[in-house]
Amino acid sequence: MYEHKISMATLGGHGIGAKIALAAACYHYEHVTGYFGLDSSPMNQFYHDAFGDLRRCTHALKDFSTQRSYPAIVNLLKDKVTCPYWRSRFLSSLVKGDNGYEWNFNYDAVHRNLMKESPSNLTCWHSSVGLYPGRAMFAFPDYSQFVHLSTNTVPMYKVCPRLQGFNQDIFSIQGDDSPLSTTFSIQITGSTTPKLMPILLH
Numbered sequence: 279m280y281e282h283k284i285s286m287a288t289l290g291g292h293g294i295g296a297k298i299a300l301a302a303a304c305y306h307y308e309h310v311t312g313y314f315g316l317d318s319s320p321m322n323q324f325y326h327d328a329f330g331d332l333r334r335c336t337h338a339l340k341d342f343s344t345q346r347s348y349p350a351i352v353n354l355l356k357d358k359v360t361c362p363y364w365r366s367r368f369l370s371s372l373v374k375g376d377n378g379y380e381w382n383f384n385y386d387a388v389h390r391n392l393m394k395e396s397p398s399n400l401t402c403w404h405s406s407v408g409l410y411p412g413r414a415m416f417a418f419p420d421y422s423q424f425v426h427l428s429t430n431t432v433p434m435y436k437v438c439p440r441l442q443g444f445n446q447d448i449f450s451i452q453g454d455d456s457p458l459s460t461t462f463s464i465q466i467t468g469s470t471t472p473k474l475m476p477i478l479l480h
Contacts, residue, residue, distance in 0.1 A: 279309065286310070287309065287310065289310055289312075289313055290315070291316070291318070292317060292318070293317055293424065295318075296314075296315035296316055296317070297315075300313055300318075300320055300438075301407055303414075304407050304409060304437070305408070307410055307412060310410070310412060312414070313410060313415070314416075315416045316418070318418075318424060318425065319424070320403045320434060321403055323402075324401050324402050326423070326424070328424060331361060332392065333393070335358075336385075336392050338358045338359060339358055339359070340389060342354070342355075342358060344380050345377050345380075347378070348372075351372065371383060410437060410438050411440065415448075415449070417448075418451060434448065
């Protein structure tokens with residue numbers, strides 16, 4: 279935002295990107311007009327199975343070179359990441375570069391953060407992050423490894439006190455129940471449908 283001289287913006291993100299966006303909104307709320315989080319919530323996920331899987335897979339790829347052909351990458355990933363779901367997620371994060379393929383995210387930064395045993399870890403939502411006083415919205419699929427209303431509702435309201443409740447600012451999205459699916463069929467209904475122009479953080 280500083281680089282592009284953007285003084286105010288609505289921040290949005292998916293998964294870890296949504297946690298980064300919400301942290302930015304908490305720390306710099308004077309520059310944030312709204313927040314939208316997809317399949318994420320402000321809670322500690324350090325001990326969740328899904329986080330453990332992501333952490334192990336990310337660490338397994340620490341010395342993995344993407345500067346090779348796509349078929350070669352696919353074959354090597356089978357040895358490094360045995361879970362089909364996580365393997366498909368990493369494969370979908372590859373983009374064609376000048377010298378082969380590369381990740382479409384900052385792998386080194388993500389790996390360093392996920393290996394931290396401290397509250398500053400992206401998945402450990404610590405009280406020091408504070409709260410975001412502006413308008414916020416959360417959306418997640420019916421099948422989600424990261425958001426469960428029974429355990430997430432209190433953290434959502436604690437960090438985002440202006441939430442207006444389920445089907446207003448908290449949405450369940452019709453999605454494929456398959457754990458291998460990474461796409462959703464969005465069918466949102468509710469009394470409010472604000473128009474957001476988010477800066478998406480992947």
